[in-house]
Amino acid sequence: MSDELVELAKRRGFFFQAAEPYGGVSGFYVYGPQGATLKRNIEDSWRDRFQVEEGHREIDAPTIMPEPVFEASGHLDTFDDMLVECPECGESHRADHLIEDNTGIEDAESFPLDEVGDLIADHDLHCPNCDTPLAGEPVEDFNLMFETDIGPGSGQPGYLRPETAQGIFVEFPRLKEYARNSLPFGTTQIGKAYRNEISPRKSIVRVRELTQAELEHFIDPEEDEPPIERVEDVEVRLYPTPEQNADEGEYIVTTIGEAVEEGIIASDWVAYYVGVAQEWYERIGIDMNRFRFRQHLAGERSHYASDCWDAEGEIDGDWVELAGISDRSDYDLSKHGEYSDDDFTVFRQYDEPKVVERATVEPDMSYLGPEFGGAAGDITDALQTLAERDRSAFDGDEVTVEADGESYTIPIEKTGFSVDEVKESGEHITPHVIEPSIGVDRALYTVLVHSYEQDDVEDETRTRLALEPELAPTTVGVFPLMDKDGMGETARDIAADLRANGFDVTYDDSGNIGRRYRRQDEVGTPFCVTVDYEGLEDDTVTLRERDSTEQVRVAVSDLDDILADLRSGDRAFSNL
Incomplete structure (x- = not known):
């Protein structure tokens, strides 16, 4: 297929x-x-x-987007697939796919790297390109992002x-x-x-x-x-x-x-x-x-x-x-809130204000500044975070916090730690997603696979795409039975009117009418309109449905409304 x-x-x-x-x-x-x-x-x-x-x-x-976005999101560290390289031809292969394609094992993507390497050896898997054994070759993580530079020269790293x-x-x-x-x-x-x-x-x-x-x-x-x-x-x-x-x-x-x-x-x-x-x-x-x-x-x-x-x-x-x-x-929002300078929370209003205990710090900067220099600000932030998370850390005479990978010990009396009752009308929460x-692309491919059909029409094998009318690239093909005696002009006028009303239309006057139908069936066009001698006299056309190949005569004046209903599913062709 x-x-x-x-x-x-x-x-x-x-x-x-x-x-x-x-x-x-x-x-x-x-x-x-x-x-x-x-x-x-x-x-x-x-x-x-x-x-x-x-x-x-x-x-x-x-x-x-710039590199810090993907550092925050985790893609720099975790957006990987398993790669194994052939030692002979140098071709790279996705290791979990090799296992799934050549064994009865499913979802090898979920296995750890060392287990994937063992499976390649146990099943004696070879390079699909040159048939060299891959047993013993290292299985490594390969980051899937395309890297680029933003701006001239080395610029700003981006992906x-x-x-x-x-x-x-x-x-x-x-x-x-x-x-x-x-x-x-x-x-x-x-x-x-x-x-x-x-x-x-x-x-x-x-x-x-x-x-x-x-x-x-x-x-x-x-x-x-x-x-x-x-x-x-x-x-x-x-x-x-x-x-x-x-x-x-x-x-x-x-x-x-x-x-x-x-x-x-x-x-x-x-x-x-x-x-x-x-x-x-x-x-x-x-x-x-x-x-x-x-x-x-x-x-x-x-x-x-x-x-x-x-x-x-x-x-x-x-x-x-x-x-x-x-x-x-x-x-995602927590990570971007942690790595960036913006607020990724939403304020949730309480039905009624609440009185809550709030732990705060007001450090003695006349002590922190001279003692710790430029780290004083980061230490203050770390103290506040610790106070909100674990009040008991302030029960002793000293408290230790980490800032920029360094540990700092501060006397409790210099932290300004306190627990106070405050009235709050709401709280900031980080939304879930x-x-x-x-x-x-995969939806399109699957639609094509699932709509691909072959049948026999008039002792001839026909290929058709049974696409839903809503999706079909062309809604209607318009043909003159023959391009003579005014049928071509009438068909072209109908095609132009239908296009003006928002339909995707193909006009075709090449070859016999059966071949034209087959061409439209093959690309999934759900309906075809044919102008013939009878239609020149009474302003009707033949309307054909792709899947059943059934035909009905309809008035040209009703054609727009009928096709719109058929395309939207509001009317079935069998009810015409």
Whole structure:
């Protein structure tokens, strides 16, 4: 299937490898006229469901960000894949993929490096490029971010973002102002992300430049609840970690409401977006018989996630990650608050003011300054942090704190430590984040795989893409039966009117009508309009439906409304 689909994609203008005149660049693809439109339609559908219906707002952040952003986020230290290099040809391979492709082992990504190295030796795995044994070769972490410089010369170190999410988190101090400092609120972004994959493969499934559609939903974990009733009856197929770890683990087919009630999905918010994602993937034409949600094993969760469920689609016998729905807790905002000079908290107002005990310090700077010089300010901050965290540290005669990696001991009498009763109207909290992260390229590829069909029409094998009308790159093909006696002019006028009313239209008068139908079937065009002699007399056309090949006659004056209803799903072709 993959080879046939990739051939069709290249021949019909869905996608093809970039820079082919120069030998191509692995992991980079160009979307052709059909593919670019299909991709845009998928993105618009995602916006409609995850943004507009949910009441969220969208931003568009830069794709290059300075190094401190990724130091704070943890990507500099943890955004790695496992690399093993062939000692003969020098080709680098992703070690966990070698294991998964050549053994019965799944999810090797979750194993530690030394265990992966042992598995390569135990299974006598060889280099796929030159067949050299890889046993004993070191398995190392390889950071996937593309590094660059911002500004001339060495400039300021920067990186191409590996996820769109950081562009949202970094701007949280301003975004919360737009949300009037009220939780919950969500921010979406669709854009490019970059990952220097060790071994790009499966066409546009694993690439080095990808498009993500991400929602960061900021919530108060103690007070905010999702509208779970909207999706409680949505049926899902779940593969939780206990079933994955069992010898004969099975899928659990249940509803979102039952999954929450039985604790299969621990977070109500994650469960809510699992339900939303289930409905959306079904809407865009993913085959639900080849679709599941798999919970991440502990060893494969990203450094920021407290829990994550992947939406996965089956392609050629393999399960491919299509989306991750994560509970990122307060990891991201806490880290950026720690590393930056801005405030990543939101003020939570109490229903009634509270009288609380507050530990504070007012150090004697006439002592700290001469005694510790330039470190006095950092010592003051460390004393205040310690007072808030552990009052008992101030019970003795001296207290020791760390500042900039150094330890300092200060007499208690010089700290100005005290505990006072104060009236507070609220408190600052760091929001938690629920993140549905969708891979647009993978959604597109899976839609194509699941819609690719072959059947026999008029004793001829036909290839068609059974794309949903909402997504199809071309909504309608318009043909004259023959380009003569005014049929061509009439068909071109109809095509122009339909374009003016917002339809993607292809006009074609080349070859016999059957061949023209086949060309449109192959690129997924759901409807075709044909102008014939009868239509010239009574202002009607023949409207053909792709999947059934059925045809009906409709008035030209009704064509816009009929096609709009068919595209939106408000009317079925069989009811015309």
